[in-house]
Amino acid sequence: MTEAHERKKQPEIVRRALLDCAAQISQEQGLPAVTLQAVADAAHVTKGGLLHHFPNKQALVQAVFHDLLEQLDAQIDALLEDDRDAYGRFTRAYIRAFANAESQGASNWNALPLSSLTDPEMKAMWSDWYASRLARHAETDAGPELGIARYAADGLWLAGLLEYSGVEATGQDALIEQLISMTRKT
Amino acid sequence: MTEAHERKKQPEIVRRALLDCAAQISQEQGLPAVTLQAVADAAHVTKGGLLHHFPNKQALVQAVFHDLLEQLDAQIDALLEDDRDAYGRFTRAYIRAFANAESQGASNWNALPLSSLTDPEMKAMWSDWYASRLARHAETDAGPELGIARYAADGLWLAGLLEYSGVEATGQDALIEQLISMTRKT
DNA sequence: CAAAACAAACCGACCATCTGGTATGTTTAG
């Protein structure tokens, strides 16, 4: 990622670089390609240096996941601000966040979440995040139609990962808008 | 899986055992645990024996995936038979098939599909299957609401993989029924 | 204020283990 080389000992910068590089590799080549060596090389650090920041591989990958969750959080919070209506506010932000993650450039949000569903700890991380957000917005986003809309957003995001590079985004925006309309008070 | 041991050379049985064992391992311990050795051991065959049936690991995993697709196919076809209404018939079968895969015992339908989204060839396999099914039922299942219902089914299935063993199936059946009702003519 | 003492950041070599894969032998079926 950013050239951490020749820099005079700035651990936080190196740590960030490691996280970013790991995320990028997992996104471009899949989780199995995220090897200690590969990440260390990409961040211009030795494997020893990497293992100083993260005691083992699991810790690294989980840190990346945690980081991704925070990014999602920030994005959703931003979207929440721009929403007048109360009912379904969180659900709309959720839908739009995933839609952005798919189409926009900053789509670190790829292979990692999927492949990591195997790992119980990461499953729990996501479960906890989702549950807490749902609890926080219980008053505005408890309806069952909203739940379905969110599930559909998940499915849509998943489908996005399946299209093999082909620009098969036909009517995808329209679909998202239809999902959004599902979140309006009936 | 089935005891292929002490059996006197029945290649097709061994092959089936290999497929089943590979599927089971990937389901219980994730795709990375699907190693040639592990699969061979589970099927009571040596690694050499396994590599006689499948030239390499990729071929094995893809065969498992292909097998899973066929099972899904069969299940959907069966569900199609029991459906009177024309409109949205395939979508309903699709929803029910995934709902079953989640709740019922024969849920080989787990880690593999997810982790294998990395592999371009498997992505293509799924894409092709999905596209062909969609084309086949274009007359009855082309509506956008149906697409959303299917996406929601995907999301629901995904969510099922995330619940950490806790029996959080509260109202899950109701949700499915609501999805089904979305597929009825408006 | 300087120098010693300590701790954190990082490197480089090393290792045990496992992995996929090959090459070659042995058994069984038709």
Place this chain on the structure above:
DNA sequence: CTAAACATACCAGATGGTCGGTTTGTTTTG
């Protein structure tokens, strides 16, 4: 007897991880 269905032995490479040491930064002390 021939070919398929297996087993056995082996290997080259990669991977996660450890360990001792070196460099850099910070704190303490005289």
